Amino acid sequence: MNAQLRQLLVSAGGIVGAILIWQFVATVPMAGGPLPPFSATFTELTQLLASGEFWSSLADTILISLLGLGSAAVIGVVLGILIGSFDPFRYATLAVLEFLKPIPPIVILPLVVLIYGPTTQMAWFLVFFGCVLPIIMQTVAGVHDADPVTLDTARSYGMGRTEVLARVTLPSAMPFIGTAMRVAAPAALVITVVAGLLGGGPGLGRSIYQAQAGGDYPSLYAYVLVLGMLGLIFQGVSRLAERRTLHWHASYREVLPA
Amino acid sequence: MAEANVSSDATVRLRVDGLAKSYGTGDKAKVVIEDLTFTVNAGEMVCIVGPSGVGKTTLLKCLAGLQPATRGQASIDGRTISGPPPEMALVFQDYNRSLMPWLTVRKNLMLPLRHLRLPAAEAKERCDSALEAVGLSHAEHQYPWQLSGGMQQRVAIARALAYRPEILIMDEPFASVDAQTRFDLEDLCLKIRQDFGMTILVVTHDIDEAVYLSDRVVVLGSKPAKVLKIVDVDLPAPRDQITTRSLPEFARQRTDVLSLIKRPA
Numbered sequence: 001m002n003a004q005l006r007q008l009l010v011s012a013g014g015i016v017g018a019i020l021i022w023q024f025v026a027t028v029p030m031a032g033g034p035l036p037p038f039s040a041t042f043t044e045l046t047q048l049l050a051s052g053e054f055w056s057s058l059a060d061t062i063l064i065s066l067l068g069l070g071s072a073a074v075i076g077v078v079l080g081i082l083i084g085s086f087d088p089f090r091y092a093t094l095a096v097l098e099f100l101k102p103i104p105p106i107v108i109l110p111l112v113v114l115i116y117g118p119t120t121q122m123a124w125f126l127v128f129f130g131c132v133l134p135i136i137m138q139t140v141a142g143v144h145d146a147d148p149v150t151l152d153t154a155r156s157y158g159m160g161r162t163e164v165l166a167r168v169t170l171p172s173a174m175p176f177i178g179t180a181m182r183v184a185a186p187a188a189l190v191i192t193v194v195a196g197l198l199g200g201g202p203g204l205g206r207s208i209y210q211a212q213a214g215g216d217y218p219s220l221y222a223y224v225l226v227l228g229m230l231g232l233i234f235q236g237v238s239r240l241a242e243r244r245t246l247h248w249h250a251s252y253r254e255v256l257p258a
Numbered sequence: 259m260a261e262a263n264v265s266s267d268a269t270v271r272l273r274v275d276g277l278a279k280s281y282g283t284g285d286k287a288k289v290v291i292e293d294l295t296f297t298v299n300a301g302e303m304v305c306i307v308g309p310s311g312v313g314k315t316t317l318l319k320c321l322a323g324l325q326p327a328t329r330g331q332a333s334i335d336g337r338t339i340s341g342p343p344p345e346m347a348l349v350f351q352d353y354n355r356s357l358m359p360w361l362t363v364r365k366n367l368m369l370p371l372r373h374l375r376l377p378a379a380e381a382k383e384r385c386d387s388a389l390e391a392v393g394l395s396h397a398e399h400q401y402p403w404q405l406s407g408g409m410q411q412r413v414a415i416a417r418a419l420a421y422r423p424e425i426l427i428m429d430e431p432f433a434s435v436d437a438q439t440r441f442d443l444e445d446l447c448l449k450i451r452q453d454f455g456m457t458i459l460v461v462t463h464d465i466d467e468a469v470y471l472s473d474r475v476v477v478l479g480s481k482p483a484k485v486l487k488i489v490d491v492d493l494p495a496p497r498d499q500i501t502t503r504s505l506p507e508f509a510r511q512r513t514d515v516l517s518l519i520k521r522p523a
Contacts, residue, residue, distance in 0.1 A: 153348070163373060
């Protein structure tokens with residue numbers, strides 16, 4: 001048996017084990033409590049998969065997460081490159097950014113709900129707010145990490161400032177940006193759910209809230225199962241994307257014998 | 259040999275005139291280069307040698323327009339260098355920092371050509387011939403980090419060749435490769451001069467290399483850097499690693515240069 005297959009089997013065993021523990025806890029020590037057994041949750045899940053409402057709610061969640069993440073990535077990287085490359089920008093923004101950094105998006109949720117109401121825009125903005133700062137910070141770090149010899153090389157060949165930024169500084173900062181994106185992708189999902197759960201925004205969060213309010217625990221945990229799987233997919237896709245964009249970086253290289 | 263001593267303005271391409279560079283100002287200023295004056299003629303191969311830490315890299319940065327001089331100036335064909343000159347290309351010692359790891363060999367060569375806005379066919383032809391000149395046509399789709407050190411430095415040289423500079427400046431280009439590769443690259447350098455008719459300025463701390471490559475050697479003394487002497491190297495061409503290096507003349511020239519550097523300044 002090869003190592004990869006064995007690893008896969010052990011992982012599958014871990015999942016089965018977790019499900020068995022859940023089933024046991026819900027049926028023996030907590031029988032009749034608020035935690036539904038896995039079997040009931042799973043049955044509920046199969047019913048959910050047949051409803052159109054579930055799929056549109058799932059689509060909302062994915063859309064909002066990706067919109068928020070995407071806009072945070074574009075704006076975060078552009079701002080990060082500017083702040084990292086031009087000192088006046090840095091001095092003007094550093095204090096503000098450092099101030100905003102420890103503020104979790106949930107703190108501004110009531111304000112954003114007041115402005116936008118329980119809408120897609122509200123959730124989108126929250127996701128954007130939660131993801132953009134770490135992306136800016138990491139991009140700035142990446143810009144500062146660009147090798148001076150590489151930059152001198154580009155300049156010595158007469159490349160202009162914008163060209164150097166786009167073709168040398170940005171790729172140099174990519175490993176840092178990649179790390180930020182890998183952390184931000186699951187965070188975007190979490191914030192989307194929070195926006196639905198606490199702010200009434202569309203998506204799985206709102207579905208969870210409604211299930212909870214109706215006391216429908218099997219349905220609630222079925223949504224949680226879906227969320228968990230969605231989180232795994234987000235994590236997997238962002239890892240894959242990182243590996244593909246950064247295949248040249250020292251931590252991903254497959255070095256051939258020269 | 260009469261011509262070597264007549265450096266009439268008509269043949270001077272690169273002129274360094276009273277160049278000084280210091281960092282910081284006032285009492286805290288650190289003078290790296292005190293006062294350098296020398297010229298490089300068209301088509302000439304000149305080596306700059308000096309003890310390490312003498313400020314050779316600083317000098318190159320001033321020549322390449324990457325740093326302004328504090329006093330004096332460097333000029334090409336009488337025009338003062340104030341930014342990276344379009345007719346010049348630079349090869350750095352640290353090939354693994356100077357090549358872009360995210361680009362294949364061919365794309366590394368193409369990068370500096372973009373802003374020249376060449377027709378695609380010409381850009382391609384330049385890359386092809388540059389890769390062929392350094393013997394790396396087969397490696398064009400590989401990434402620099404998949405290649406050996408010597409091959410990487412040849413990629414960096416090919417990138418400079420594809421840019422078609424009239425003046426090629428190299429900063430300790432062979433200091434990070436093994437001895438055999440070093441000999442190969444030195445000969446590549448001589449071949450480039452022959453084939454492309456470039457003016458080449460090489461900074462090195464290796465005296466044998468300087469004598470082997472050069473028409474003239476500029477010997478720098480420390481610190482701060484100043485020109486101790488400019489030595490004409492009159493070794494016959496074509497040069498060859500075995501025969502040239504075994505000439506008594508070669509030994510005499512390298513002893514001359516070495517004694518200049520060893521002598522306490």
